[in-house]
Amino acid sequence: MTIIHHEALPNMRAVPRCRRPWWSLSSIKTSARSAHSSRGWRLRLLQVLVGLFLVGLWQMAMVSGVVRPSLVSTPHDVWNFLFESSREGTLWINLWATLVATLIAFVLGSALGIVLGLLLGVLPTVQAAVDPYISALNAMPRIALGPLFLLYFGIGIAAKVALAVSIVVFILLLNTRAGILSADPDILRLASVMGMTRFQRFRLILLPVAVPSIFAGLRLGLVYSLLGVVTGELIASQHGLGALVVYYSAVFNITGIYAILLVLAVIASLLNMAMVAGERSLLRWQPPSDR
Amino acid sequence: MELKPVAAIRNVSVNFATPQGTSKPVLRDVTLSAAPGELLVVIGRSGCGKTTVLNLFAGLVLPSSGEVEVLGSSPAQARTRLSYMFARDALLPWRTAARNVDLALQVRGIARTVRRKHASEMLALVGLKQYESYYIWQLSQGMRQRVALARTWVGSPELLLLDEPFAALDAQTRLSIHAVFLELWARDRRTVIFVTHDLHEAIVLADRIVVMGDGRILDDISVRFPRPRETTKLMEDKTYIQLVRRLHDLIEVGS
Numbered sequence: 001m002t003i004i005h006h007e008a009l010p011n012m013r014a015v016p017r018c019r020r021p022w023w024s025l026s027s028i029k030t031s032a033r034s035a036h037s038s039r040g041w042r043l044r045l046l047q048v049l050v051g052l053f054l055v056g057l058w059q060m061a062m063v064s065g066v067v068r069p070s071l072v073s074t075p076h077d078v079w080n081f082l083f084e085s086s087r088e089g090t091l092w093i094n095l096w097a098t099l100v101a102t103l104i105a106f107v108l109g110s111a112l113g114i115v116l117g118l119l120l121g122v123l124p125t126v127q128a129a130v131d132p133y134i135s136a137l138n139a140m141p142r143i144a145l146g147p148l149f150l151l152y153f154g155i156g157i158a159a160k161v162a163l164a165v166s167i168v169v170f171i172l173l174l175n176t177r178a179g180i181l182s183a184d185p186d187i188l189r190l191a192s193v194m195g196m197t198r199f200q201r202f203r204l205i206l207l208p209v210a211v212p213s214i215f216a217g218l219r220l221g222l223v224y225s226l227l228g229v230v231t232g233e234l235i236a237s238q239h240g241l242g243a244l245v246v247y248y249s250a251v252f253n254i255t256g257i258y259a260i261l262l263v264l265a266v267i268a269s270l271l272n273m274a275m276v277a278g279e280r281s282l283l284r285w286q287p288p289s290d291r
Numbered sequence: 292m293e294l295k296p297v298a299a300i301r302n303v304s305v306n307f308a309t310p311q312g313t314s315k316p317v318l319r320d321v322t323l324s325a326a327p328g329e330l331l332v333v334i335g336r337s338g339c340g341k342t343t344v345l346n347l348f349a350g351l352v353l354p355s356s357g358e359v360e361v362l363g364s365s366p367a368q369a370r371t372r373l374s375y376m377f378a379r380d381a382l383l384p385w386r387t388a389a390r391n392v393d394l395a396l397q398v399r400g401i402a403r404t405v406r407r408k409h410a411s412e413m414l415a416l417v418g419l420k421q422y423e424s425y426y427i428w429q430l431s432q433g434m435r436q437r438v439a440l441a442r443t444w445v446g447s448p449e450l451l452l453l454d455e456p457f458a459a460l461d462a463q464t465r466l467s468i469h470a471v472f473l474e475l476w477a478r479d480r481r482t483v484i485f486v487t488h489d490l491h492e493a494i495v496l497a498d499r500i501v502v503m504g505d506g507r508i509l510d511d512i513s514v515r516f517p518r519p520r521e522t523t524k525l526m527e528d529k530t531y532i533q534l535v536r537r538l539h540d541l542i543e544v545g546s
Contacts, residue, residue, distance in 0.1 A: 184381070186377060186379050186381040187381050187383065189351065189377070189381070190375075190377065190381040192351065193349050193350075193351065193370065193375045194370070194371075194394075194395060194398050195370035195371045195398065196398050200398060204394070204397070204398075205383070208383070208385045209385075211385070284426075285384055285385045285386070285387075285426045285427075285428075286384070286428070287428035
């Protein structure tokens with residue numbers, strides 16, 4: 001870079017070196033709150049644009065004949081199908097069945113997982129003794145239990161809830177336990193020196209320390225609950241989105257399958273967003289980069 | 292008339308097990324006591340055993356031989372009557388500054404309104420009145436140490452143990468926090484045992500300096516500069532310079 005002597009060009013003014021384009025998300029050194037909101041709308045816009053781009057790509061692929069229509073449906077057809085299906089009511093009945101099962105499984109599985117995780121976190125001897133069995137159970141594909149649950153519970157909501165619970169429990173258990181074990185040893189030493197009772201140590205220190213991990217677990221748990229329920233429905237079920245997929249597969253209604261997959265994706269995203277919003281308010285105390 | 296010491300260790304030796312399985316002596320037959328209202332500073336190089344001395348008083352370490360007495364009973368029983376400030380602030384990140392300070396009182400079961408009042412007062416005393424509802428990540432290192440200091444003093448402990456609490460601060464911040472600390476101490480002159488490796492810090496704070504090296508006490512020096520003391524003024528005093536040199540030589544040679 002040549003050094004220009006300022007007297008040679010008296011009209012030259014300093015120009016900021018890196019003018020960032022409007023779409024850049026890296027807002028420089030703004031306070032946490034304003035950075036978040038100004039980044040917010042730009043981020044959403046980008047996300048929507050990516051979505052539109054993908055849909056456009058899909059439509060182009062179909063129109064140009066690159067992909068055979070018998071394998072993949074077009075966005076247009078999928079949209080029409082969804083519209084019809086929702087008008088008839090088929091979509092809503094099955095959507096409701098899946099959602100109810102998902103939420104029940106989520107609540108049951110999370111509650112059980114969190115309690116077990118807390119217990120194992122504070123009772124190290126029990127933890128050590130039981131650990132190999134937990135690892136073994138966790139490594140086993142729970143989907144294999146699907147047919148077993150059907151035998152026990154029959155074709156109904158119980159079987160799919162059981163399957164989903166078996167997945168969610170482990171996620172919450174492991175996350176909760178990890179959260180408790182991640183307590184800062186300095187803080188634990190402080191607890192000791194302050195003369196805290198075991199219960200005080202649990203309530204005032206271990207529980208708050210575990211909260212971020214528990215929330216991460218809840219976020220995963222909700223999505224996996226949905227997956228578990230749908231998987232159960234795929235195996236055998238009267239109602240639910242998974243049952244619809246099975247039916248449409250049997251009659252080769254490709255459009256239908258794609259439509260349901262799309263609905264599932266949208267639900268999963270919405271559930272995730274709800275969890276994130278809840279998490280954000282409860283974890284205000286964390287430095288922004290950690291969220 | 293000799294006053295009964297607030298805290299004392301007598302003929303204490305402490306050995307720690309090494310990873311190799313042998314035993315390493317950390318303190319060798321040490322006898323040390325702190326008189327009521329005394330600001331005792333223990334100074335020495337890293338590894339000389341000064342933190343272990345504090346840990347003995349706090350009950351975090353048991354002596355391999357000898358006895359430890361704190362406030363007339365064993366360290367475990369005296370725990371709720373003393374306060375310990377670590378080098379790393381050990382503040383709870385999920386609590387605001389004010390709630391961190393009132394943790395010490397909450398553990399003792401003191402009612403919420405009383406707690407909040409004391410915590411507010413304490414934070415005002417250390418100059419952090421507007422920062423009561425800030426979270427820890429929003430505070431600078433110096434501010435965090437002041438919050439930790441407030442937490443240490445709240446609840447009127449009878450004995451304060453501080454382990455290099457200002458080591459992580461820059462020189463300027465350290466000077467201002469010394470002033471804050473001495474102000475707090477001057478209010479009711481509680482017994483303090485303060486560990487540091489910084490000679491100047493030791494002299495400006497101490498009534499009495501105990502120099503340690505290699506697990507032993509090397510010297511026990513009374514510091515008689517009048518209070519209030521200011522490091523910048525003290526530095527011009529000849530006795531100050533002599534004392535600094537003496538301490539420096541002791542630490543240098545003794546380890």
